[in-house]
Amino acid sequence: MSALRIVNGRVYDPINDVDGEIREICVADGKIVAEAPPEAKRIDAQGMVVMPGGVDIHCHIAGPKVNLARKVQPEDHRHDVHPRTAFTRSGTGGTVPSTFATGYRYATLGYTTAMEAAVPPIGARHTLEELNDTPVIDKGFYILMGNNVLLMQFLKEGRLEDFRNAAAWWLNATKSYTLKLVNPGADGAWKGRRNANITRMDEKVPEFEVTPRQIVKALVDVAHDLGLPHPAHIHCNNLGHSGNFETTLETMRAAEGRRAHITHVQFHSYGGEPGRLPTSKAAEIAEFVDAHPNISCDVGQVMFGKSTIMTADAPLAYLLRDYTSDRRWVNADTEHESGCGIIPFDYQEKVYTHALQWAIGLELFLLSKDPWRMVLSTDHPNGGSFMSYPKLIRLLMDSEFRKRELGRVNRKAVRNSVLMDGLDREYSLQEIAIITRAGPARILGLANKGHLGAGADADITIYEENPDKELMFSAPRYVIKDGRLIIEDHEFRCDHQGRILHVAPAYDSAVEDVIRPFFEDYYSIQFDNYAVDAHYIPRNEVIPTGDDG
Numbered sequence: 001m002s003a004l005r006i007v008n009g010r011v012y013d014p015i016n017d018v019d020g021e022i023r024e025i026c027v028a029d030g031k032i033v034a035e036a037p038p039e040a041k042r043i044d045a046q047g048m049v050v051m052p053g054g055v056d057i058h059c060h061i062a063g064p065k066v067n068l069a070r071k072v073q074p075e076d077h078r079h080d081v082h083p084r085t086a087f088t089r090s091g092t093g094g095t096v097p098s099t100f101a102t103g104y105r106y107a108t109l110g111y112t113t114a115m116e117a118a119v120p121p122i123g124a125r126h127t128l129e130e131l132n133d134t135p136v137i138d139k140g141f142y143i144l145m146g147n148n149v150l151l152m153q154f155l156k157e158g159r160l161e162d163f164r165n166a167a168a169w170w171l172n173a174t175k176s177y178t179l180k181l182v183n184p185g186a187d188g189a190w191k192g193r194r195n196a197n198i199t200r201m202d203e204k205v206p207e208f209e210v211t212p213r214q215i216v217k218a219l220v221d222v223a224h225d226l227g228l229p230h231p232a233h234i235h236c237n238n239l240g241h242s243g244n245f246e247t248t249l250e251t252m253r254a255a256e257g258r259r260a261h262i263t264h265v266q267f268h269s270y271g272g273e274p275g276r277l278p279t280s281k282a283a284e285i286a287e288f289v290d291a292h293p294n295i296s297c298d299v300g301q302v303m304f305g306k307s308t309i310m311t312a313d314a315p316l317a318y319l320l321r322d323y324t325s326d327r328r329w330v331n332a333d334t335e336h337e338s339g340c341g342i343i344p345f346d347y348q349e350k351v352y353t354h355a356l357q358w359a360i361g362l363e364l365f366l367l368s369k370d371p372w373r374m375v376l377s378t379d380h381p382n383g384g385s386f387m388s389y390p391k392l393i394r395l396l397m398d399s400e401f402r403k404r405e406l407g408r409v410n411r412k413a414v415r416n417s418v419l420m421d422g423l424d425r426e427y428s429l430q431e432i433a434i435i436t437r438a439g440p441a442r443i444l445g446l447a448n449k450g451h452l453g454a455g456a457d458a459d460i461t462i463y464e465e466n467p468d469k470e471l472m473f474s475a476p477r478y479v480i481k482d483g484r485l486i487i488e489d490h491e492f493r494c495d496h497q498g499r500i501l502h503v504a505p506a507y508d509s510a511v512e513d514v515i516r517p518f519f520e521d522y523y524s525i526q527f528d529n530y531a532v533d534a535h536y537i538p539r540n541e542v543i544p545t546g547d548d549g
């Protein structure tokens with residue numbers, strides 16, 4: 001395999017405490033090494049910034065709901081054609097790009113790893129098929145477990161051993177990465193009683209006879225007990241509702257000091273009375289997270305323009321369908337596992353709520369003291385496309401630019417935020433490296449990613465320094481994946497297939513005899529046909545769990 005020697009570049013590698021020093025980075029056999037062989041290809045990175053490849057901890061890029069979102073927006077395919085090149089395949093873009101375009105577009109931003117954040121386990125095959133067709137990047141996915149009917153039965157009956165073994169069986173059967181909760185407990189109410197939702201952490205879900213707090217605690221504990229590299233990944237109850245910050249604080253408390261990841265926390269940081277206009281509670285959330293090192297978050301920044309709401313939170317999709325002029329809307333149930341909703345959406349500067357959501361995301365970034373635990377996401381494509389990351393980076397790095405943008409948005413929303421109250425913090429390049437690669441890699445427990453120390457995967461991005469940070473982060477000069485020079489002088493030089501990252505925690509296989517009858521009675525698929533086999537992961541990497549790590 002090829003070897004590389006990158007010289008004269010300014011290196012940002014926060015995990016190894018390298019902050020903008022001129023360092024040599026050597027690559028051989030797909031890994032970072034201390035010294036490259038003499039025949040190594042030399043890259044002169046004079047005037048450039050060298051960082052590990054970007055890591056997206058939360059996005060929606062593959063599986064049944066993503067495909068539904070593509071189908072429902074055919075105009076995006078016509079308006080944004082992604083042409084083939086000598087090395088790469090064609091695709092379509094828009095807010096929900098096709099598989100090939102997704103991989104290539106992440107690569108053109110210098111991202112080399114991305115995690116699909118919400119898959120009903122029964123959709124694992126479809127998801128893996130699409131992820132295998134998503135080039136360049138490494139990827140994994142989280143399975144939806146917070147409304148799983150069988151798990152809820154175990155919880156109700158206090159069968160915690162069965163609960164833990166079943167969760168571990170599901171992770172193995174789907175080749176997934178961690179346990180995801182969306183609006184825990186509320187799908188049962190939604191499916192069972194027309195338009196019903198569960199809004200309080202200690203409200204018993206009649207269908208399951210357990211509370212959201214019990215569900216959160218149980219899945220946080222299971223992720224801990226199984227030694228998963230990434231903890232339970234939680235979309236709290238009451239997403240988008242005024243006053244929901246109390247629920248968010250309660251959810252974080254429900255973890256009782258154990259690791260938990262609260263996703264797209266911007267959508268969960270609202271004050272105000274339910275049913276009325278929201279206010280910002282970003283300061284309260286940021287303060288709580290700073291004081292609780294067991295909690296990590298990604299922001300879920302809203303960016304103005306087209307987005308696609310894509311969520312397992314079916315009651316939310318039902319509610320939001322009245323807030324768009326588009327009139328397109330999909331809601332679906334997924335057997336005993338999850339719900340789903342899709343809505344094409346448009347975030348507008350002049351709309352109070354949209355502008356406030358945008359401002360709250362920025363407040364969370366700017367008020368948080370620990371960038372390692374408040375990392376970058378737009379909940380692609382919910383808050384906006386991942387293609388808007390360079391603009392978001394500029395908003396964080398350039399306070400003059402931010403002020404100009406603030407002048408364009410709804411006045412009342414700006415007044416209701418603290419962004420104009422002397423909050424002129426500017427992120428440094430080192431902090432950007434933390435929130436876009438080192439932090440997400442650490443939260444995910446990916447020891448070989450997010451840094452440039454010897455032994456790390458040789459996933460490297462080299463940007464030309466530019467005072468306009470949006471331009472700088474839009475088009476890296478070089479992107480290296482697994483030691484291969486994928487992009488050189490801004491052009492693709494070859495195609496590449498990344499790996500599926502998944503876990504394989506140990507469990508007592510006797511639980512299969514407990515799960516099997518449930519499948520026979522209630523599932524549309526036979527138990528023996530449900531688990532995904534090795535054909536679906538031709539290129540994979542098992543990330544160690546606590547016992548074997």
Ligand SMILES: [Zn+2]
Nearest residue numbers: 058117379382
């Ligand atoms: Zn999401």
